[in-house]
Amino acid sequence: MAVFNLKDHGGGFFELGFDQPDSKANVFTEEALREFDQMVSGLASRKDIKCLTVTSPKQGIFIAGADINLIKSLDTIDRALEGCSYGQQAIHRFSKLPFEKVAAIGGACLGGGFELALACSKRVASDDRSVKIGLPEVNLGVLPGFGGSVRLPRLVKLSVAMDMILSGKQLDGARALKSGCVDAVLPYQDFNARALAWAKANFGKAPRRPGKTLVDRVMESPVFRPVMFNMARKTVQGKTKGKYPAPFKILDLLAETWGMGVEEALKREARAFSVLAVTQVSKQLIGLFQLAESVKKHNGAAPGTKEKKVERAAVLGAGVMGGGIAWAFANKDIPVRMKDISWDGVLLGWKQAGENFGYSLKKRRMTKNQYLAKMAHVTGALDYSGFGTVDLVVEAVVENMDVKKKVLAETEKHVPSHAVLCSNTSSLSITEMQSVLSRPENFGGLHFFNPVNRMPLVEVIAGEKTSQETVATLFEIAKKMGKTPIVVRDGPGFLVNRLLMPYMNEALFLFEEGVSVERIDRVMLDFGMPMGPIRLVDEVGIDVAAKVAKILNKAFGVRAQASTTSDAILASGRLGKKNGKGFYLYENGKPGGVDMAVEQLVKNRTAKSARLSDAELVQRMIYPMINEAAIALDEGIVSSPGEVDLGMIMGTGFPPFRGGLLRHADSETVHKVAEALDRFAEQGGGDRVRPNASLKAVSHRGGFFRK
Ligand SMILES: NC(=O)c1ccc[n+]([C@@H]2O[C@H](COP(=O)([O-])OP(=O)(O)OC[C@H]3O[C@@H](n4cnc5c(N)ncnc54)[C@H](O)[C@@H]3O)[C@@H](O)[C@H]2O)c1
Numbered sequence: 093m094a095v096f097n098l099k100d101h102g103g104g105f106f107e108l109g110f111d112q113p114d115s116k117a118n119v120f121t122e123e124a125l126r127e128f129d130q131m132v133s134g135l136a137s138r139k140d141i142k143c144l145t146v147t148s149p150k151q152g153i154f155i156a157g158a159d160i161n162l163i164k165s166l167d168t169i170d171r172a173l174e175g176c177s178y179g180q181q182a183i184h185r186f187s188k189l190p191f192e193k194v195a196a197i198g199g200a201c202l203g204g205g206f207e208l209a210l211a212c213s214k215r216v217a218s219d220d221r222s223v224k225i226g227l228p229e230v231n232l233g234v235l236p237g238f239g240g241s242v243r244l245p246r247l248v249k250l251s252v253a254m255d256m257i258l259s260g261k262q263l264d265g266a267r268a269l270k271s272g273c274v275d276a277v278l279p280y281q282d283f284n285a286r287a288l289a290w291a292k293a294n295f296g297k298a299p300r301r302p303g304k305t306l307v308d309r310v311m312e313s314p315v316f317r318p319v320m321f322n323m324a325r326k327t328v329q330g331k332t333k334g335k336y337p338a339p340f341k342i343l344d345l346l347a348e349t350w351g352m353g354v355e356e357a358l359k360r361e362a363r364a365f366s367v368l369a370v371t372q373v374s375k376q377l378i379g380l381f382q383l384a385e386s387v388k389k390h391n392g393a394a395p396g397t398k399e400k401k402v403e404r405a406a407v408l409g410a411g412v413m414g415g416g417i418a419w420a421f422a423n424k425d426i427p428v429r430m431k432d433i434s435w436d437g438v439l440l441g442w443k444q445a446g447e448n449f450g451y452s453l454k455k456r457r458m459t460k461n462q463y464l465a466k467m468a469h470v471t472g473a474l475d476y477s478g479f480g481t482v483d484l485v486v487e488a489v490v491e492n493m494d495v496k497k498k499v500l501a502e503t504e505k506h507v508p509s510h511a512v513l514c515s516n517t518s519s520l521s522i523t524e525m526q527s528v529l530s531r532p533e534n535f536g537g538l539h540f541f542n543p544v545n546r547m548p549l550v551e552v553i554a555g556e557k558t559s560q561e562t563v564a565t566l567f568e569i570a571k572k573m574g575k576t577p578i579v580v581r582d583g584p585g586f587l588v589n590r591l592l593m594p595y596m597n598e599a600l601f602l603f604e605e606g607v608s609v610e611r612i613d614r615v616m617l618d619f620g621m622p623m624g625p626i627r628l629v630d631e632v633g634i635d636v637a638a639k640v641a642k643i644l645n646k647a648f649g650v651r652a653q654a655s656t657t658s659d660a661i662l663a664s665g666r667l668g669k670k671n672g673k674g675f676y677l678y679e680n681g682k683p684g685g686v687d688m689a690v691e692q693l694v695k696n697r698t699a700k701s702a703r704l705s706d707a708e709l710v711q712r713m714i715y716p717m718i719n720e721a722a723i724a725l726d727e728g729i730v731s732s733p734g735e736v737d738l739g740m741i742m743g744t745g746f747p748p749f750r751g752g753l754l755r756h757a758d759s760e761t762v763h764k765v766a767e768a769l770d771r772f773a774e775q776g777g778g779d780r781v782r783p784n785a786s787l788k789a790v791s792h793r794g795g796f797f798r799k
Pocket residue numbers: 408409410411412413414431432433434437438487488489490491492495499516517518519539540541542
């Protein structure tokens with residue numbers, strides 16, 4: 093079926109529509125590329141065309157990029173080079189067609205889509221919110237291979253191009269205009285018609301683009317350019333810890349092709365792309381992207397379930413989490429009422445929301461008026477006034493079952509009967525909370541992570557009586573708030589905290605067995621975790637971590653047997669970061685070095701594990717998580733290994749380049765994991781770390797969580 097259609101608007105003005113049949117999006121599939129290539133050949137001889145405007149009739153989409161499965165399927169550098177060069181050359185020949193070409197960007201214009209737009213003579217964008225212009229390839233572990241790495245630095249300032257290609261950031265119409273990525277922004281109503289009229293009115297005229305300042309010219313000069321690249325390399329090294337090859341390759345390519353003829357630069361771009369496309373890192377990042385995308389296609393409930401509309405919300409308890417959750421509602425223009433037991437509490441919530449919006453204001457991502465409008469969505473009270481019209485209430489009061497039950501039962505009397513209630517509890521049973529409600533089907537868990545504005549995961553917890561409609565409502569509102577939700581069955585620690593438990597616990601056991609705090613944290617940072625496990629204990633609070641460990645120990649028995657280290661440290665008055673005293677020393681809330689005094693606090697400390705290699709230390713902390721994940725899967729806490737991976741990456745920062753906890757298990761093989769756990773059990777860990785029946789079953793089935 094034809095993807096492209098050519099329409100004659102008279103006088104030499106033509107429109108080329110990109111419209112993928114039976115699809116909401118336009119992507120460069122293999123078939124679309126082939127058709128594009130043939131069409132370009134046909135257009136080359138057309139003498140009647142003066143100007144060709146590329147449009148898309150699809151709502152909110154220009155061209156979303158190249159087909160990701162095509163990139164995923166590339167298994168050798170030669171095949172990658174062949175595929176990349178084919179698309180790249182088709183677009184290059186398009187750029188050479190002997191008439192003006194205008195890209196009419198009415199929606200998402202990403203990756204290959206923007207690369208086609210860059211091959212046009214001019215670009216116009218609509219002012220619609222759906223307009224996203226960028227080159228996000230770096231997020232998939234590759235670089236723009238259809239000419240984007242070559243053409244963007246020739247269109248805009250080098251610093252802007254570098255930033256866009258390295259960060260994958262996406263610009264709306266106004267920002268794209270400011271940076272020079274587009275030449276005009278037009279109203280979204282009848283956008284394609286306006287774009288065609290613009291192309292006609294501006295035919296033959298050179299667009300006025302943002303000029304380069306003296307500073308830009310100095311920075312791009314042969315003397316300072318290497319300095320600029322060195323600075324960028326340092327930033328990239330700091331951000332990626334050297335674990336992601338793509339940003340380095342991008343910098344090498346940009347440095348090497350600067351000022352070079354386009355044809356030769358394109359050849360180098362294709363080669364650089366091909367080397368990256370076959371890396372394991374790229375395959376894992378693509379897998380992760382697809383997992384995250386799959387969340388967008390359902391609402392977490394049984395097929396056919398429809399979610400309820402959420403137009404007004406309320407939050408109970410305006411503390412650290414309540415304030416963050418209120419911000420997340422207001423950020424999506426959902427009016428939110430915060431209720432606390434004291435005005436101090438309410439003010440704290442306001443402060444929290446205000447700080448988050450204030451940051452956007454400071455970064456100029458929002459105007460003062462927008463800031464004020466967002467803040468106006470957040471109101472507070474000490475009573476239930478305003479609860480009579482809400483559709484959703486999130487409970488975020490103190491972590492105490494009796495208090496939560498009382499507050500929830502009371503709240504239920506003040507909200508409309510359709511309203512959905514949920515708890516942000518991190519450890520208490522949703523099913524038990526349902527016992528005090530007269531409409532338990534309207535209640536579930538919505539577990540945000542701290543800090544709410546930065547952590548992308550939300551666990552949607554289904555208690556025994558939670559209806560599918562409630563699951564769908566919570567899942568959809570989490571998505572609307574810009575989060576990635578996963579549905580988790582009610583159970584101690586839900587998914588993420590349950591899996592973190594053995595990780596943090598083993599770290600504390602290793603400390604007890606003579607490994608230094610510094611080394612424990614360093615090996616896990618080297619593995620790719622965003623923070624070492626002992627630092628994490630300090631962040632969470634040594635008291636909170638000890639409390640959660642006890643809850644999980646009670647629930648799971650010997651496999652969650654807790655190290656006595658935290659109790660010994662707690663006894664010395666150390667609570668972690670919050671009181672400035674923990675495993676680390678703190679100054680004005682900022683962690684300094686390790687407090688060596690803690691080593692003396694643990695009386696039963698031995699030197700048993702001090703000689704373990706770095707690799708063994710990593711296994712000691714990571715493999716018990718895999719062991720626990722096998723049971724969680726068997727118990728149906730989540731329904732697939734993909735959800736475990738998504739949960740661990742989005743909820744704990746498990747290194748994305750490893751594809752997630754169970755992708756990592758599969759790449760090590762579960763046989764190896766089970767063998768090592770057996771060894772750790774024999775070395776003194778006993779039943780705490782012994783491979784469980786669920787893990788052994790995976791090992792016997794072939795050694796992989798994914799078939
Ligand atoms: N802090 C975290 O890292 C984190 C992460 C995920 C989930 N949680 C969960 O979120 C919930 C809140 O945690 P937090 O860290 O924001 O606590 P917090 O102590 O910062 O805030 C709790 C707020 O609830 C208020 N409150 C107490 N009783 C109330 C009542 N009867 N009615 C209304 N308000 C009341 C308090 O005044 C306080 O402002 C807990 O269930 C916790 O387990 C916390």
